[in-house]
Amino acid sequence: MDDFLQQLPHIDQLDIRLFAAAVNASSNGVVITDHSQPDEPIIYCNRAFEQLTGYSKEEIIGHNCRFLQDSDRTQEQRGILREAINKGEHCQVEIRNYKKDGSMIWNELMISPVKHPDGHITHYIGIQNDITRRKEAEMALESEKEHLEERVQERTQELQESEAYLSSIVETIRESLIVLDEEMRVLSVNDHFCKFFKLNDKEVRGKILFDLGNGQWNLPELKDLLFNILPHDNPFEGFELENEFPAIGRKLLVLNARQVMLKGKYEDRILLAIEDMTERREIEQRKEDFISIASHEMKTPLTSIKGNLQLLQKRAEKNGHQEYGSGFETTAKSIARLERLVYDLLDVSKIQTGKIDFNYTSFSFDQLVKEVVQGVEAISPSHHITITGHTAVDVVADYGRIEQVVINLLNNAIKYSPGSKSVAVHISLLAGYVKMSITDSGVGIHRRDHKKIFERFYRADQISEKFPGVGVGLYVCKQIVKEHKGTLWVESEEGRGSVFNFTLPVNQPRA
Amino acid sequence: MNQKIVICDDEQEILDITQMILEDEGFEVIAVIDSTLVEDIIERERPDLLLIDLWMPRLAGNEVISALRKNATIQEIPVIVISASRDGKQIAYASGADDFLEKPYDIDALVEVVRKRIA
Numbered sequence: 001m002d003d004f005l006q007q008l009p010h011i012d013q014l015d016i017r018l019f020a021a022a023v024n025a026s027s028n029g030v031v032i033t034d035h036s037q038p039d040e041p042i043i044y045c046n047r048a049f050e051q052l053t054g055y056s057k058e059e060i061i062g063h064n065c066r067f068l069q070d071s072d073r074t075q076e077q078r079g080i081l082r083e084a085i086n087k088g089e090h091c092q093v094e095i096r097n098y099k100k101d102g103s104m105i106w107n108e109l110m111i112s113p114v115k116h117p118d119g120h121i122t123h124y125i126g127i128q129n130d131i132t133r134r135k136e137a138e139m140a141l142e143s144e145k146e147h148l149e150e151r152v153q154e155r156t157q158e159l160q161e162s163e164a165y166l167s168s169i170v171e172t173i174r175e176s177l178i179v180l181d182e183e184m185r186v187l188s189v190n191d192h193f194c195k196f197f198k199l200n201d202k203e204v205r206g207k208i209l210f211d212l213g214n215g216q217w218n219l220p221e222l223k224d225l226l227f228n229i230l231p232h233d234n235p236f237e238g239f240e241l242e243n244e245f246p247a248i249g250r251k252l253l254v255l256n257a258r259q260v261m262l263k264g265k266y267e268d269r270i271l272l273a274i275e276d277m278t279e280r281r282e283i284e285q286r287k288e289d290f291i292s293i294a295s296h297e298m299k300t301p302l303t304s305i306k307g308n309l310q311l312l313q314k315r316a317e318k319n320g321h322q323e324y325g326s327g328f329e330t331t332a333k334s335i336a337r338l339e340r341l342v343y344d345l346l347d348v349s350k351i352q353t354g355k356i357d358f359n360y361t362s363f364s365f366d367q368l369v370k371e372v373v374q375g376v377e378a379i380s381p382s383h384h385i386t387i388t389g390h391t392a393v394d395v396v397a398d399y400g401r402i403e404q405v406v407i408n409l410l411n412n413a414i415k416y417s418p419g420s421k422s423v424a425v426h427i428s429l430l431a432g433y434v435k436m437s438i439t440d441s442g443v444g445i446h447r448r449d450h451k452k453i454f455e456r457f458y459r460a461d462q463i464s465e466k467f468p469g470v471g472v473g474l475y476v477c478k479q480i481v482k483e484h485k486g487t488l489w490v491e492s493e494e495g496r497g498s499v500f501n502f503t504l505p506v507n508q509p510r511a
Numbered sequence: 512m513n514q515k516i517v518i519c520d521d522e523q524e525i526l527d528i529t530q531m532i533l534e535d536e537g538f539e540v541i542a543v544i545d546s547t548l549v550e551d552i553i554e555r556e557r558p559d560l561l562l563i564d565l566w567m568p569r570l571a572g573n574e575v576i577s578a579l580r581k582n583a584t585i586q587e588i589p590v591i592v593i594s595a596s597r598d599g600k601q602i603a604y605a606s607g608a609d610d611f612l613e614k615p616y617d618i619d620a621l622v623e624v625v626r627k628r629i630a
Contacts, residue, residue, distance in 0.1 A: 299595035300522050303615035307528035310618040311535065339615060346597075357598070 029053070029128035031065065035113075035121045039064050040085075043123075052107075052130050054100035065126065068107070070098035081111065088113045088121045094131065106135035176274040179260070182230050184209045184223075187269065196276065198247040209272075216243040222255070229259055229270050240277075252277045288349045295345040302342065306335050336379070344472040348456055351479045358398040358483060360508055365395045365434045369427055372406040376414070383414045384422045391429040396508045397484055405477045405488075409438045409500050412474070415467060417442025417497065433486065433503040441497040450490055454478040477502075484508070513539040514629050515558040519549050519575070520593070521567040525614075529562065529593075532618050533625065546570040550578055553585050559629050565594040565603060573606035580607040589628040593621075 023030050029049030033040045041062045050056055053068065060067075069078065077093040084091030090112050097107040108131045114123040170177055176193035178186055186204045194201055197213075209226070210218040222241065228234045235258035242252045254277050260269040313328040350356040373385045395402075413423040417440040424439040445453060449460040456475035474488075481488040481502050492498035516538050520526050526542040533540045541556060543549055546567045553561065561579070565572040572592060580586050592603035595614040603611045610624050 296595055299614050300525060303595070304522075304524040304528050306615040307525075307532060307618055311528065311532055314535070314618070335615075355598075 029126075029130075031060075031126040031128070032114075033065060033124045033126070035123055040124070049128060052099075052105070052128055053097070059100075068097040069095075070102070072096055072098065072104075081109070084111065085113075085124065088115070094135065097128075104132075105130050106132045176276075178204075178209070178272040178274070180209060180226070180270040180272060182268045182270075184226055184270075186212070193274070196248070196274075197245065213246050216245055217241075226257060226270065226272075229257055230268055233259055235259065250278070252281050284352075288352045291345050292349040292353075295342045295349070298338075298342050302335065302339060306339075309335065333379070341470065341472075344470075344476055347476045347479075348472050351476065356479075356483070358401060360396050360398055362394045362396050363399050365391050365393060365504075366427065368399065368403060369406060369425065369436065372403055372410065373425060376407060376410045380411070380414050382421070383417070385410065385425055386422065387425045387427065389427045391427055391434045393429055393434065393506050395434055395504055395506050397504055398480075401480045402484070402504070405480050405502065406436065408473045408477050409436075409502075412500070413438050413440035413442065413498075416440065429506075430503070432506055434506060435501060435503045437499055437501045439497065439499045444494045444496045444498055445490060445492040446494045450492065453490065454488070513537060514560070515539045515541065515556060516560045516562060516625070516629075517541045517543060517549065517553060517556065517558045518562040519543040519546050519567075519572070520564040521546070521569075522564075525564070529621070532621060536622055536625075538625075538629075546572065546575055549575050550582065550585075553579065553588060554582070557585070558588070560625065561588055561590045562593055562625070563590060565592055565596065565599045573602050573608075576603075576606040576608055591624055591628060 024046045026046060027048050029052040030044070030046040031042055031049050032044040034043045041064060042060050043062075045057055045060055049060075053060075066073075069075070075095060077095040080093050081091060081095070090110075092108070092110045095107050095109055097105050097109075099105060108129040110127045110129075112125045112127075113121045114125060116122050171191045173190065174192060176196050177190040178193060179188045181187055186207050186209060189199075189201060189204055193199070193204075204212060210223065219241065222239060225234075225236045225239060229236070235256070237256045239255040239257075240252065241255055242250070244250050254275045255272060256275075257270055257272045260266045260271050309328065309331055313324070313332075316324050316328070347356065369387065373387060377383070377385055410423065410425075417423070420441045422441075426437045426439070428435050443466075445460060449458075452458045453460060454474050454477075455471075457471045458475075459469065459471040478488050481504065484504050485508065486502055486504040488500070488502040490498055490500050516533055518526060518529050518533070518540060519542075520529070521544060523544060526544060530540045530542050541552060541558065543552055546563070547570045549561070549563065549570075563572040563575060572594070576590050576592075579588060579590070589610075590608045591610040591612060592599065592608040593612045593614060593616065594600075594603065597613055600611045600613075609628060612621060612624055
């Protein structure tokens with residue numbers, strides 16, 4: 001500084017000395033370049049500049065400032081500086097500079113021209129401020145911001161994807177879906193709904209469900225169920241609605257509804273799913289009709305076969321033809337089996353359509369069991385049936401139907417125990433119920449089938465090959481016993497025989 | 512003289528077997544496949560018994576029975592309904608039938624119910 005001051009004219013002037021001291025003491029780097037010389041050399045730098053750049057004054061004086069940019073020459077700010085210098089203007093930039101040790105600093109550089117009274121530029125004064133920390137903080141902030149934006153974008157995309165995913169499920173599903181608010185206003189419907197009901201999305205959105213169409217949905221029972229969903233988190237399933245709908249005609253619909261299980265925005269909404277059962281019920285009905293008609297149609301040829309056989313048997317006996325005896329017997333058994341099958345099928349279709357009639361009378365349960373056992377023994381002499389216990393009561397029941405149950409269970413016990421010679425029957429009276437247990441020592445039933453064997457057309461795997469049958473007998477028995485308010489069940493282990501039990505109330509509880 | 516029975520069914524094979532069974536038992540049998548003719552035949556032949564099916568295409572058995580019961584000259588004739596439908600029992604009795612037999616029947620059961628009505 002002193003050297004520099006020496007070069008100034010009138011160095012004894014106190015003001016200038018003070019200024020010079022102030023500049024030297026400044027924490028901002030100050031550099032002065034001489035524009036009257038070629039390549040604008042540095043003629044002055046203060047202590048702060050030395051600290052800022054790591055260069056000593058001796059190493060700088062006489063050099064152009066560009067060494068501060070090291071090899072980083074492509075910065076846009078350089079151009080700005082160059083332009084300002086060319087125009088002789090004031091300028092401020094934030095520029096990357098490099099210290100002597102090569103480390104980068106962010107320099108907030110301000111340059112100001114010093115002009116001769118005639119207007120030409122004699123010097124430039126550069127003020128440097130190390131803003132590396134601020135710049136780093138800013139950049140960190142910037143990158144944080146960018147990162148945040150990225151995250152937001154990612155999340156948005158995820159949400160859009162999951163929404164697209166959900167809506168693709170909702171739109172693909174072959175069931176009509178309605179979203180309702182707590183006042184049963186339709187918030188949205190899926191494509192299938194619109195197609196099925198031949199309605200436009202706009203025609204239903206915002207409307208109260210019960211006002212749709214001509215009030216097909218306006219059923220007190222359905223209203224109760226729907227309004228009960230939200231307050232008590234009370235979903236419902238399998239509500240059947242049969243009605244005439246505009247444009248699509250009569251439909252049988254099955255409705256399931258539940259609260260949307262999301263917190264927040266969607267909390268008080270109801271999802272109503274509508275399944276069209278019309279066709280399925282028609283098919284079911286046709287199947288029942290078919291079974292009914294087919295089994296009825298079988299009765300005519302069966303009547304003819306049975307009549308002719310019995311007539312032939314009678315004539316043969318009359319004429320002393322003993323040799324046909326076993327043939328008649330075998331045929332008679334086959335006819336009886338066919339007859340039972342036809343009756344079972346008819347019963348199944350009657351049960352399905354609710355057309356089965358019960359004719360209740362009062363009769364001795366013990367007597368019924370005794371008679372059936374005698375009858376079954378006569379037809380199946382291979383097995384001896386023992387009866388133990390007694391009830392000594394009259395029950396109120398349909399004689400023919402209970403007879404059917406007992407015959408069926410006894411025939412099963414015989415059929416499924418080909419290696420055995422006996423079946424045990426036990427009857428007892430238990431607190432208002434009669435109970436019958438039929439024990440065989442046959443093939444038994446696997447535990448997994450204990451419930452299924454009472455389903456219609458079910459045949460347990462291990463027996464279906466060895467024993468003929470279509471799987472309706474136990475189903476019919478179960479339905480008959482159920483209709484009498486009793487129960488029918490099995491206890492069995494595979495290979496260790498079965499015990500079929502049923503109970504009947506002595507008096508029919510009035511429904 | 513043999514006792515005379517009119518049987519009516521829209522199925523020829525049922526008519527045939529029923530006729531054979533009853534003839535073996537010594538009855539005279541008139542088989543009628545067209546139910547609309549039954550009333551006239553009964554008026555003309557004055558049989559001792561009518562065996563009739565229920566569901567027939569031209570005229571249902573119960574309608575034939577109702578008509579007979581209104582016809583003063585033949586209203587006393589015993590009638591047995593033979594039907595493949597168990598539910599036909601009520602309909603049969605409601606129209607004025609005396610007995611009901613379900614198809615497929617045992618021939619012993621048929622003969623028994625016939626003998627019960629023809630002394």
